[in-house]
Amino acid sequence: xxxxxxxxxxxxxxxxxxxxxxxxxxxxxxxxxxxxxxxxxxxxxxxxxxxxxxxxxxxxxxxxxxxxxxxxxxxxxxxxxxxxxxxxxxxxxxxxxxxxxxxxxxxxxxxxxxxxxxxxxxxxxxxxxxxxxxxxxxxxxxxxxxxxxxxxxxxxxxxxxxxxxxxxxxxxxxxxxxxxxxxxxxxxxxxxxxxxxxxxxxxxxxxxxxxxxxxxxxxxxxxxxxxxxxxxxxxxxxxxxxxxxxxxxxxxxxxxxxxxxxxxxxxxxxxxxxxxxxxxxxxxxxxxxxxxxxxxxxxxxxxxxxxxxxxxxxxxxxxxxxxxxxxxxxxxxxxxxxxxxxxxxxxxxxxxxxxxxxxxxxxxxxxxxxxxxxxxxxxxxxxxxxxxxxxxxxxxxxxxxxxxxxxxxxxxxxxxxxxxxxxxxxxxxxxxxxxxxxxxxxxxxxxxxxxxxxxxxxxxxxxxxxxxxxxxxxxxxxxxxxxx
Amino acid sequence: xxxxxxxxxxxxxxxxxxxxxxxxxxxxxxxxxxxxxxxxxxxxxxxxxxxxxxxxxxxxxxxxxxxxxxxxxxxxxxxxxxxxxxxxxxxxxxxxxxxxxxxxxxxxxxxxxxxxxxxxxxxxxxxxxxxxxxxxxxxxxxxxxxxxxxxxxxxxxxxxxxxxxxxxxxxxxxxxxxxxxxxxxxxxxxxxxxxxxxxxxxxxxxxxxxxxxxxxxxxxxxxxxxxxxxxxxxxxxxxxxxxxxxxxxxxxxxxxxxxxxxxxxxxxxxxxxxxxxxxxxxxxxxxxxxxxxxxxxxxxxxxxxxxxxxxxxxxxxx
Numbered sequence: 001x002x003x004x005x006x007x008x009x010x011x012x013x014x015x016x017x018x019x020x021x022x023x024x025x026x027x028x029x030x031x032x033x034x035x036x037x038x039x040x041x042x043x044x045x046x047x048x049x050x051x052x053x054x055x056x057x058x059x060x061x062x063x064x065x066x067x068x069x070x071x072x073x074x075x076x077x078x079x080x081x082x083x084x085x086x087x088x089x090x091x092x093x094x095x096x097x098x099x100x101x102x103x104x105x106x107x108x109x110x111x112x113x114x115x116x117x118x119x120x121x122x123x124x125x126x127x128x129x130x131x132x133x134x135x136x137x138x139x140x141x142x143x144x145x146x147x148x149x150x151x152x153x154x155x156x157x158x159x160x161x162x163x164x165x166x167x168x169x170x171x172x173x174x175x176x177x178x179x180x181x182x183x184x185x186x187x188x189x190x191x192x193x194x195x196x197x198x199x200x201x202x203x204x205x206x207x208x209x210x211x212x213x214x215x216x217x218x219x220x221x222x223x224x225x226x227x228x229x230x231x232x233x234x235x236x237x238x239x240x241x242x243x244x245x246x247x248x249x250x251x252x253x254x255x256x257x258x259x260x261x262x263x264x265x266x267x268x269x270x271x272x273x274x275x276x277x278x279x280x281x282x283x284x285x286x287x288x289x290x291x292x293x294x295x296x297x298x299x300x301x302x303x304x305x306x307x308x309x310x311x312x313x314x315x316x317x318x319x320x321x322x323x324x325x326x327x328x329x330x331x332x333x334x335x336x337x338x339x340x341x342x343x344x345x346x347x348x349x350x351x352x353x354x355x356x357x358x359x360x361x362x363x364x365x366x367x368x369x370x371x372x373x374x375x376x377x378x379x380x381x382x383x384x385x386x387x388x389x390x391x392x393x394x395x396x397x398x399x400x401x402x403x404x405x406x407x408x409x410x411x412x413x414x415x416x417x418x419x420x421x422x423x424x425x426x427x428x429x430x431x432x433x434x435x436x437x438x439x440x441x442x443x444x445x446x447x448x449x450x451x452x453x454x455x456x457x458x459x460x461x462x463x464x465x466x467x468x469x470x471x472x473x474x475x476x477x478x479x480x481x482x483x484x
Numbered sequence: 485x486x487x488x489x490x491x492x493x494x495x496x497x498x499x500x501x502x503x504x505x506x507x508x509x510x511x512x513x514x515x516x517x518x519x520x521x522x523x524x525x526x527x528x529x530x531x532x533x534x535x536x537x538x539x540x541x542x543x544x545x546x547x548x549x550x551x552x553x554x555x556x557x558x559x560x561x562x563x564x565x566x567x568x569x570x571x572x573x574x575x576x577x578x579x580x581x582x583x584x585x586x587x588x589x590x591x592x593x594x595x596x597x598x599x600x601x602x603x604x605x606x607x608x609x610x611x612x613x614x615x616x617x618x619x620x621x622x623x624x625x626x627x628x629x630x631x632x633x634x635x636x637x638x639x640x641x642x643x644x645x646x647x648x649x650x651x652x653x654x655x656x657x658x659x660x661x662x663x664x665x666x667x668x669x670x671x672x673x674x675x676x677x678x679x680x681x682x683x684x685x686x687x688x689x690x691x692x693x694x695x696x697x698x699x700x701x702x703x704x705x706x707x708x709x710x711x712x713x714x715x716x717x718x719x720x721x722x723x724x725x726x727x728x729x730x731x732x733x734x735x736x737x738x739x740x741x742x743x744x745x746x747x748x749x750x751x752x753x754x755x756x757x758x759x760x761x762x763x764x765x766x767x768x769x770x771x772x773x774x775x776x777x778x779x780x781x782x783x784x785x786x787x788x789x790x791x792x793x794x795x796x797x798x799x800x801x802x
Contacts, residue, residue, distance in 0.1 A: 021485075191487060421544070421774070465506050468541065
């Protein structure tokens with residue numbers, strides 16, 4: 001079930017009504033409803049893969065208890081932790097990476113002069129959300145191992161934590177330390193929280209339906225036919241893709257966070273206006289936060305983080321970026337994308353500027369950014385956007401062809417929308433969107449920061465009106481991150 | 485809880501009203517003309533209606549229509565005479581032309597090519613098929629008798645599904661009291677035009693089919709060859725029921741998508757036909773509109789040239 005589907009807008013009010021009006025007396029019933037609803041939500045996509053979620057839930061529930069029980073036996077704890085890690089990574093490995101490894105080995109052998117006929121590749125459907133919920137359950141076991149949390153003995157609550165439908169298929173990848181106690185404790189109906197959730201859902205839908213889906217046909221056309229377009233069009237295409245993927249994924253996250261709020265649950269923020277980052281390090285503090293902090297906590301820090309020799313620290317940076325790239329998909333393009341970000345991050349790290357923007361935003365004390373900041377924003381956006389060529393291309397060959405054409409055919413030609421629409425509409429839309437996001441850049445969880453009720457109402461109306469202006473009934477509206 | 489429900493209700497109501505106002509201010513919801521069936525059982529638009537036909541979410545195609553006293557979209561009244569040379573273009577929405585300025589229609593272009601020596605009456609109505617068209621010509625035979633040349637625009641795969649004319653109740657349902665109320669809300673009309681309502685309708689239909697365990701099974705009993713034969717039989721039936729003046733009636737069609745069986749029948753039995761497919765399909769420029777599949781100005785010019793060329797032959801002009 002998609003957040004932007006009609007099914008969801010029938011499903012959500014029913015869940016909400018049952019949750020607060022019928023089952024509000026019992027936490028167990030509420031959790032049962034959320035769990036059943038979550039399985040239904042997932043099962044509508046493909047019920048056959050529900051068993052993977054159930055299996056991952058059962059393994060980590062049991063592993064969590066066993067790690068805690070083996071408190072005095074470090075060796076045994078480690079074994080239990082490895083059971084969780086190996087189990088979850090095996091699920092990922094088989095469903096997501098099996099064919100990639102087989103194909104890569106075949107390619108490698110061919111490079112070495114041996115020709116192998118591929119009989120090992122399988123037709124495997126990638127279960128939606130597998131990269132998200134496996135990481136979530138693994139982090140639970142690791143948190144118990146590192147004594148950050150105590151295991152949950154209530155299976156119903158734990159299963160609800162794993163399958164919680166707002167964030168099941170595309171995150172935010174929650175930590176048990178943040179989400180689990182909210183599931184095990186009684187939630188109370190909070191008017192302000194629910195209103196804030198509804199606002200986030202509206203803003204998320206706007207980002208998805210207007211920004212992401214609005215420019216998607218242009219991006220698709222340019223990437224598909226990149227061999228026929230001049231550099232100006234290719235630069236336009238990848239720039240628009242930067243906005244598309246941001247609108248798509250941050251829109252999804254806003255809807256997820258907003259939906260969770262309707263059920264009295266606060267999820268972690270996943271995006272903090274990454275387009276206003278002043279260097280690549282800040283970008284990674286603002287983009288897909290739940291994943292980057294996951295890698296930071298469970299890979300980077302255990303490897304020693306930055307508190308090791310400079311050489312080792314650089315190695316650690318390379319590892320997390322390459323792994324992060326690989327997490328996105330079984331394709332060399334994602335590994336290159338990760339590698340490119342590592343290369344962009346290392347100079348920032350060596351200059352000691354990787355944490356300087358951690359606690360402030362661009363133009364913190366003024367209405368507009370300074371000229372230096374503006375330059376930094378443009379440079380960072382440029383670097384990130386350039387890396388998206390790898391992220392978006394079907395293959396490395398396509399990526400390098402795309403880049404090659406930008407540099408070899410550096411010319412301009414006006415671009416015409418594939419469906420004949422006026423391009424100016426999209427430029428105006430993006431300009432207004434960027435300016436508006438700049439205005440609200442201090443608080444990603446409150447997109448309608450207007451004191452006046454009338455202005456706020458006008459903003460809601462205009463957002464809905466713009467959704468209608470850019471609505472395309474013939475467009476496939478699934479989310480980009482579902483493929484990961 | 486009560487506060488939430490109350491506020492949601494009030495906000496939703498106010499937003500709907502505001503959207504209705506915005507849709508009206510920016511003229512996004514088209515004016516839908518009303519249809520009726522006249523005393524000769526011909527379905528057409530109620531005469532005298534004027535308004536704007538709009539295509540695209542953002543008012544990308546904004547065209548004024550003018551329904552004349554005969555019930556068709558045209559800049560002029562259809563008054564055939566015995567002395568003048570008059571041409572009739574009969575067809576569906578491509579001839580009706582709600583997507584084009586009526587002063588730049590195919591008929592008008594033909595008239596201009598002949599420097600207004602001839603008149604072209606466009607009997608176009610969305611959804612007309614061969615049964616509608618031949619029945620119309622038969623019902624208004626007095627008028628059509630005075631018309632010197634009749635072009636019927638047809639699409640073989642769509643227009644011969646029935647062998648006898650009857651009033652299409654499906655289309656007339658659009659004139660139900662509920663739909664009339666619906667048309668009063670420009671927001672609902674806009675929703676319908678941009679596909680919001682059709683998405684809902686499709687969804688409901690799909691769910692209904694799932695509940696009733698129904699599947700869209702292809703009809704294996706009718707092959708394409710059989711279909712061609714059925715269409716041909718329907719054509720024969722319509723011709724025998726409503727008559728057909730082979731001397732002045734010409735079928736205007738894309739022959740590349742027309743069955744050979746049908747084309748052979750036409751040739752062997754003296755039915756005149758003209759192909760527009762070659763010119764349209766091989767055009768170096770786009771011949772359809774951006775927002776829908778109707779002919780754009782260039783496409784209409786091509787059709788007008790084809791008709792012009794045929795008329796020159798009829799008139800014995802070089």
